[in-house]
Amino acid sequence: MGFHKSSMDIQLKNNHVLSAYCRRPTGEATYSELDLNRFLGTKKGRFAWSAENFADNAAGVDLRLEGPTHEPILHAQLNDGTGGCREDKVNLADCIKNEDGHLRYMDCF
Template identity: 35%
Template sequence: MSFHLSAVDIRLDDGHILRARLGNGEGEQVDAEFDLNTVIGNNDGNFEWGGSDFSGSAEEISFSLEGDDSVPILRANLRDVEGNLQHRDLNLSERITNENGNFAYTE
């Protein structure tokens, strides 16, 4: 299940640390964190799942819950191979899930 469906107080710290209180399946909300730099990279100015350290080549990183379904969107300006900034966004619910109160990455 996508993490945002069972989470409260979702936020992004330091441009790459996803934090929230996640439901653990027992009716409790527990503190959880996940370093997005371990699973998201920058491939020529585009977010890349399975990569790493996107924030090292990004500017103006932001996070928001958008639309009626509060979809978790990561936004940043990413440098391409020529050094130009490309404005990109990524739906974190595509691959980040909640497994019993812990963030998990699914491929």
């Protein structure tokens, strides 16, 4: 289950730090942050999990909660390595979970 289903006040700070209040099994919520630059990078103008430092190659970074289930979608213009930019997006819920009130990256691909 994606972290967004058990978290609230989901935000992006400094274009690369995901923050949220994550519900624990006891019902209480704790504040948690996760630096996406540690797990998310780019390859040829596309987001890439298990890479690093996507923010170094990104402009117009924006986190939006989309669709009926409020999926956390990260949008950005990414350097494609040839001097151009390409718009891409990634669903953060694919690889980030709420583990006992803490945002955690999980190998997903």
